[in-house]
Amino acid sequence: MERPKISELRDQLHSLRKQELEIEAQILALEAEEQSTAQKASDRLTNEEIRRYSRQLLIPEVGTEGQLKLRNSSVLVVGTGGLGSPCALYLAAMGIGRLGLVDHDVVDQSNLHRQVLHTEASCGFSKVLSAVTSISRLSSLCETKVYDVLLDSTNARDIIGGYDIVVDATDNAATRYLINDACVLSGIPLVSGSAVRLDGQLTVYNHNGGPCYRCLFPTPPAPDAMANCSETGVLGVVPGVIGCLQAMEVVKLATGRKVNEDPSMLLFSYRSQPHFRSVKLRGRKPTCAVCGDEPTVTKLIDYVAFCGAGPNDDAPQWKLLEDPTHRISCERYREVQDLSDAGVGGKHLLLDVRDEVQFTICQLPHSVNIPIDQFDTRRKELEEAVQSLDGAPVYAVCRRGNLSQMAVRYIRDQLGYEQCFDIAGGLVAWQREVDAEFPAY
Ligand SMILES: Nc1ncnc2c1ncn2[C@@H]1O[C@H](COP(=O)(O)OP(=O)(O)OP(=O)(O)O)[C@@H](O)[C@H]1O
Numbered sequence: 345m346e347r348p349k350i351s352e353l354r355d356q357l358h359s360l361r362k363q364e365l366e367i368e369a370q371i372l373a374l375e376a377e378e379q380s381t382a383q384k385a386s387d388r389l390t391n392e393e394i395r396r397y398s399r400q401l402l403i404p405e406v407g408t409e410g411q412l413k414l415r416n417s418s419v420l421v422v423g424t425g426g427l428g429s430p431c432a433l434y435l436a437a438m439g440i441g442r443l444g445l446v447d448h449d450v451v452d453q454s455n456l457h458r459q460v461l462h463t464e465a466s467c468g469f470s471k472v473l474s475a476v477t478s479i480s481r482l483s484s485l486c487e488t489k490v491y492d493v494l495l496d497s498t499n500a501r502d503i504i505g506g507y508d509i510v511v512d513a514t515d516n517a518a519t520r521y522l523i524n525d526a527c528v529l530s531g532i533p534l535v536s537g538s539a540v541r542l543d544g545q546l547t548v549y550n551h552n553g554g555p556c557y558r559c560l561f562p563t564p565p566a567p568d569a570m571a572n573c574s575e576t577g578v579l580g581v582v583p584g585v586i587g588c589l590q591a592m593e594v595v596k597l598a599t600g601r602k603v604n605e606d607p608s609m610l611l612f613s614y615r616s617q618p619h620f621r622s623v624k625l626r627g628r629k630p631t632c633a634v635c636g637d638e639p640t641v642t643k644l645i646d647y648v649a650f651c652g653a654g655p656n657d658d659a660p661q662w663k664l665l666e667d668p669t670h671r672i673s674c675e676r677y678r679e680v681q682d683l684s685d686a687g688v689g690g691k692h693l694l695l696d697v698r699d700e701v702q703f704t705i706c707q708l709p710h711s712v713n714i715p716i717d718q719f720d721t722r723r724k725e726l727e728e729a730v731q732s733l734d735g736a737p738v739y740a741v742c743r744r745g746n747l748s749q750m751a752v753r754y755i756r757d758q759l760g761y762e763q764c765f766d767i768a769g770g771l772v773a774w775q776r777e778v779d780a781e782f783p784a785y
C-alpha cells in the first residue's frame with residue numbers, strides 16, 4: 345500500500361478541525377441562546393450567576409443591579425485581533441449578555457503573541473469562529489453572534505444597529521471612520537482603542553456630549569502614515585492593556601456610570617513613567633461633518649475612497665517606483681549568488697537597506713546592512729563601498745521591494761553610480777519564489 349503523504353494527512357486534519365470548530369461553535373451558540381432566553385425572562389440573578397459573579401457582585405460599583413444591567417447589555421466588538429481578543433474575553437467573563445463579533449480574517453501564526461482568543465490549532469481558520477469557540481468555552485451564559493464579514497458601508501448600519509455599545513478593535517483608518525459614522529448615525533456610544541509598537545490609546549466617543557472620532561480627526565491620515573502591526577510591530581501585551589481598558593469602559597457604560605463627564609483620551613506607553621497620561625478633549629464640535637450642527641455626512645460614504653486605502657491595503661505592497669531596467673528578479677539574483685559562491689564571477693555588493701532590527705531577524709548571506717534612513721549620515725561609508733567595486737553591480741534589497749527602489753535612486757542620482765539595481769519584491773518575494781526555508785516575518 346502506498347504510504348500517505350504528510351501534506352495530505354495535514355490537509356485532512358485541517359478540514360476535520362474546521363468542521364469540528366464549526367459544529368462546536370454552532371452548538372455553543374445555540375446553548376447560549378437557550379440559556380440566555382431563560383435568564384432574560386427573569387429579573388433576578390440565578391444561583392449560578394450569583395456563584396459565578398460573586399467576586400464582582402461584592403463591589404458596590406457593580407452589585408446585583410449592575411450585574412443585571414451587564415446581562416441585559418449587548419456589545420459589538422469589531423475586530424477579533426490584538427485589542428478585540430482581551431476585550432471580548434473579559435466582556436464574556438464579566439457577564440455581558442449578548443456579544444457580537446465581526447472579523448473577515450483568518451488566524452495567522454503571527455497573531456498568536458497577542459491575539460489571545462486564538463490558538464495554534466485555529467491557524468488558518470476564520471477568526472470569528474475561533475473567537476466564539478474560546479469565548480463559549482469560557483462562558484456558556486454569554487449569547488454570541490458572529491459576523492464573518494468585512495464591515496463596510498453596505499452592512500455596517502444593519503450590524504451595528506442591533507447593539508447597545510460598539511467597540512472599535514480594528515487597525516485601519518477606513519474602518520475607524522466607517523464605525524464612527526455608523527455609531528453617530530445610530531446614536532450608539534463607541535469605545536475606541538489602538539495599539540502599535542509600545543504605545544496605545546483609548547477614547548470613548550459619541551457619548552454624553554463628548555466628541556466623535558471625526559470631531560478629533562476631521563481628515564484621514566495619508567495612507568502611508570497609518571502605522572500597522574505588520575509593518576511596525578507591536579509588543580504582545582500592549583493591545584492586551586488597551587483591550588482590557590476598552591472592556592472596562594464598556595462595563596461603565598453598560599452599568600450606567602458616568603462616562604465622559606470630562607471627555608479625555610488615555611495614552612499608554614511602555615516607555616513612559618508613569619505609563620498612563622490623560623489628554624483632555626473638547627466636547628462635540630459644532631462644525632463636525634457627521635455629529636455637528638449641520639452635518640454633511642448623513643449616510644455612510646465610500647470610506648476606502650475617503651481614506652485613500654482600504655482595510656486590506658495596510659501593508660504597503662510592492663509598487664513600481666523605479667525604471668524597470670534598474671531591477672532584477674529574485675531568480676536572477678540567485679544566479680548571481682551562485683556564480684559568486686562558486687568563485688567564477690558574479691562580483692557584487694548586496695546592500696540590505698532595512699533597519700538594523702529587521703536585519704537581525706534574518707538576512708541573505710554576505711549582505712551589508714546600511715539602512716536607507718542612514719544613507720545621508722553614512723554617505724562616506726556608502727561611497728567607499730561602492731567605489732571599491734570597480735564597476736561591479738550593487739544589488740539593493742529590503743523587506744518588500746519598496747525601500748530598495750529608493751536606495752537605487754539615491755545611489756544612481758546622488759552617488760552617480762549607474763551599476764545599481766534593486767531585487768524585485770524584496771525578501772518576501774525571495775521566500776516565495778526562491779527559498780521557501782527563508783524566514784517570513
Ligand atoms: N473592516 C473590517 N471588517 C472586519 N474586520 C476588520 C475590519 N478591519 C479590520 N478588521 C480586523 O481587525 C483586526 C485587527 O487586529 P490587529 O490589529 O491585531 O491586526 P491583524 O490584522 O490581525 O494582524 P497584522 O496587522 O499583524 O497582520 C483584524 O483581525 C482584522 O481582520
Ligand SMILES: [Zn+2]
Pocket residue numbers: 555556557558559560628629632633634635636
Ligand atoms: Zn463629530
